[in-house]
Amino acid sequence: MATMTKxxxxxxxxxxxxxxxxxxxxxxxxxxxxxxxxxxxxxSVVRSSAILGVMALGVTFVVISGNLxxxxxxxMSFSTIVVLDLHDTLGPTMAIPAMFAMTLALGALIGxxxxxxxxxxxxxxxxxxxxxxGLTLTYSGGKNMDIDDKSGTWLSVFGQGxxxxxxxxxxxxxxxxxLLGIVLAKTPFGRKVYAVGGNGVAATFSGIRRAxxxxxxxxxxxACVATAGLIQASRSMGSQNTVGQGMELEVLAAVILGGxxxxxxxxxxxxxxxxxxxxGFIQNGLLLMGLQFYAQFVVxxxxxxxxxxLDIAAKRGRLxxxxx
Amino acid sequence: xxxxxxxxxxxxxxxxxxxVLELIFFSLAGEFLALSDKAFMDLDNMLxxxxxxxxxxxxxxxxxxxxxxxxxxxxxxAIFALAAIxxxxxxxxxxxxxxxxxxxxxxxxxxxxxxxxxxxxxGLIVWKTGVDAFIVTLGAMLGYRGLxxxxxxxxxTSHLNWTLVDFAEAQFLGLHTATWFLxxxxxxxxxLMTRTVHGRNAYAIGNNREAAVNAxxxxxxxxxxxxxxxxxxxxxxxxxxxSESGSVNPNDGQLYExxxxxxxxxxxTRLTGGAGSVISTFGGVLAIQLLRKGLGHIGADTSTVNLVxxxxxIAVLFLDRQLNVKGKEELKI
Numbered sequence: 001m002a003t004m005t006k007x008x009x010x011x012x013x014x015x016x017x018x019x020x021x022x023x024x025x026x027x028x029x030x031x032x033x034x035x036x037x038x039x040x041x042x043x044s045v046v047r048s049s050a051i052l053g054v055m056a057l058g059v060t061f062v063v064i065s066g067n068l069x070x071x072x073x074x075x076m077s078f079s080t081i082v083v084l085d086l087h088d089t090l091g092p093t094m095a096i097p098a099m100f101a102m103t104l105a106l107g108a109l110i111g112x113x114x115x116x117x118x119x120x121x122x123x124x125x126x127x128x129x130x131x132x133x134g135l136t137l138t139y140s141g142g143k144n145m146d147i148d149d150k151s152g153t154w155l156s157v158f159g160q161g162x163x164x165x166x167x168x169x170x171x172x173x174x175x176x177x178x179l180l181g182i183v184l185a186k187t188p189f190g191r192k193v194y195a196v197g198g199n200g201v202a203a204t205f206s207g208i209r210r211a212x213x214x215x216x217x218x219x220x221x222x223a224c225v226a227t228a229g230l231i232q233a234s235r236s237m238g239s240q241n242t243v244g245q246g247m248e249l250e251v252l253a254a255v256i257l258g259g260x261x262x263x264x265x266x267x268x269x270x271x272x273x274x275x276x277x278x279x280g281f282i283q284n285g286l287l288l289m290g291l292q293f294y295a296q297f298v299v300x301x302x303x304x305x306x307x308x309x310l311d312i313a314a315k316r317g318r319l320x321x322x323x324x
Numbered sequence: 325x326x327x328x329x330x331x332x333x334x335x336x337x338x339x340x341x342x343x344v345l346e347l348i349f350f351s352l353a354g355e356f357l358a359l360s361d362k363a364f365m366d367l368d369n370m371l372x373x374x375x376x377x378x379x380x381x382x383x384x385x386x387x388x389x390x391x392x393x394x395x396x397x398x399x400x401x402a403i404f405a406l407a408a409i410x411x412x413x414x415x416x417x418x419x420x421x422x423x424x425x426x427x428x429x430x431x432x433x434x435x436x437x438x439x440x441x442x443x444x445x446x447g448l449i450v451w452k453t454g455v456d457a458f459i460v461t462l463g464a465m466l467g468y469r470g471l472x473x474x475x476x477x478x479x480x481t482s483h484l485n486w487t488l489v490d491f492a493e494a495q496f497l498g499l500h501t502a503t504w505f506l507x508x509x510x511x512x513x514x515x516l517m518t519r520t521v522h523g524r525n526a527y528a529i530g531n532n533r534e535a536a537v538n539a540x541x542x543x544x545x546x547x548x549x550x551x552x553x554x555x556x557x558x559x560x561x562x563x564x565x566x567s568e569s570g571s572v573n574p575n576d577g578q579l580y581e582x583x584x585x586x587x588x589x590x591x592x593t594r595l596t597g598g599a600g601s602v603i604s605t606f607g608g609v610l611a612i613q614l615l616r617k618g619l620g621h622i623g624a625d626t627s628t629v630n631l632v633x634x635x636x637x638i639a640v641l642f643l644d645r646q647l648n649v650k651g652k653e654e655l656k657i
Contacts (some may be wrong), residue, residue, distance in 0.1 A: 118645070127586075128638070133630050138628065249462060249465065249466055302463075323544045324544055
């Protein structure tokens with residue numbers, strides 16, 4: 001292909017727009033502030049993105065299966081509060097499995113409602129957002145949760161530990177990303193997830209148990225949320241009831257940025273990781289440039305819409321929508 | 325009896341039946357559990373309930389038409405907060421100092437204009453880019469909230485204008501100002517949806533967009549108008565509420581989209597668009613406020629309210645699906 005037509009370039013930009021924009025951001029930020037691309041800064045960005053990232057991995061499964069999960073934020077608050085509370089009564093060895101069991105039970109409930117009862121996932125998880133928030137408040141009695149003996153417990157490993165100079169949250173995030181990436185791309189279950197999200201009717205006719213696949217996706221999401229809650233609890237050793245509030249939006253933003261279609265059937269774990277990193281680096285870059293913390297919300301808004309717009313513009317072959 | 329008559333009767337009457345059940349339950353339970361001696365069905369209490377329904381109710385009317393149109397708006401809570409800040413802040417701007425109390429209509433106008441503009445921006449993006457309204461308004465929920473925080477940091481914005489407070493606290497024919505606004509908005513939106521071309525087209529677009537396009541209906545402008553209306557109503561809800569309270573926190577209005585959508589879904593509006601009624605939404609709003617107030621009456625705290633609301637939303641979704649099984653939805657899968 002010797003000559004590239006204007007249309008090819010446009011198509012390339014639209015398809016890989018996220019990566020191009022990301023590269024431009026990185027170059028811009030690096031010129032504006034030399035500190036941006038130092039190992040220290042990179043590590044700190046990835047570390048602070050790890051909790052969001054772990055949650056985004058699970059939500060990727062849910063989104064590819066054609067559903068939504070808006071309850072991950074309040075579910076994360078729940079996990080964090082529960083593990084902190086149980087830590088002082090049961091000790092860390094028992095508290096962590098107990099917390100995982102409780103979070104998975106919530107995930108199973110959502111999976112049952114959306115998968116087996118076929119209820120609209122947007123409304124179910126919106127309802128669960130509120131219900132789990134209420135559950136957390138009831139559980140904690142509205143009080144902040146703190147660990148009594150903060151220095152004498154190995155719970156701190158997950159959030160504050162380091163192995164070979166790399167913070168443990170990053171290792172958990174990357175290990176989980178690799179594992180779930182393989183599950184999604186290389187296993188029959190992963191293919192079923194794509195099939196169910198791509199065309200649920202066709203998947204059902206070809207013998208895939210749609211309900212079970214969706215159920216398992218929500219279970220997966222809950223497991224990721226529990227892991228995120230564990231990292232959060234371990235990092236701060238104490239928490240408010242609302243620690244995860246609003247995170248469902250950022251998680252969804254990262255997944256959409258990565259290019260997963262909300263209609264289901266497309267997206268990959270790798271792309272979600274990219275989406276998480278883009279969000280993290282852009283927020284960090286804006287802070288380094290001296291912008292107000294809250295400006296990042298506005299920038300994230302613009303980026304989400306641009307990303308999705310470019311994505312569908314590439315698919316339909318024209319920039320503006322055909323809506324009259 | 326034609327098939328489906330029973331289910332449609334059940335559906336239409338369900339919300340009012342639910343309200344009656346709530347009234348009976350909380351009145352009885354209140355006898356044993358209430359913290360105060362006053363009866364739940366006390367007239368003053370019911371009038372207060374109407375007034376307290378206004379902030380959610382006014383926005384819910386806008387959400388009804390947006391959802392009938394086949395879209396959704398998650399940014400209403402943020403628009404609510406931004407309009408409130410513009411209202412309270414602009415009351416003190418030096419350029420308006422010479423106006424005296426005439427600053428009130430100016431500030432109201434500006435807050436409402438901001439609401440319309442933000443709604444129009446949402447609508448324009450949905451129309452021109454073709455990005456799903458869910459994503460557009462999800463982004464806007466974040467972006468508009470960012471603007472709220474950038475305006476005044478984490479500080480509350482406060483200003484009490486006593487003329488305004490008197491107006492907001494006034495009662496006319498026994499009903500509070502906020503209640504009148506809620507009733508007026510409900511009536512206006514009812515007329516809009518049942519008696520105008522725009523309303524009929526909105527139903528048509530939500531029911532079957534392709535058919536609507538083929539029938540020559542211009543989908544884009546109708547969607548944009550509906551987003552402008554909900555933006556306006558979110559701002560109206562804010563100016564009515566904050567005229568009285570006089571102080572807004574940057575977090576105010578958070579989770580309003582949840583309450584509003586719950587009220588609309590309770591009222592039987594379909595998420596996929598094409599069906600829904602303004603009057604039933606009014607019932608949904610009352611049902612939710614009754615629940616909040618009733619649970620408070622029998623001594624439950626906000627955490628229980630959150631829990632119950634979430635579960636009821638899911639239960640309603642389930643019941644609605646069960647009642648619809650015999651209908652045409654079966655074909656859609």
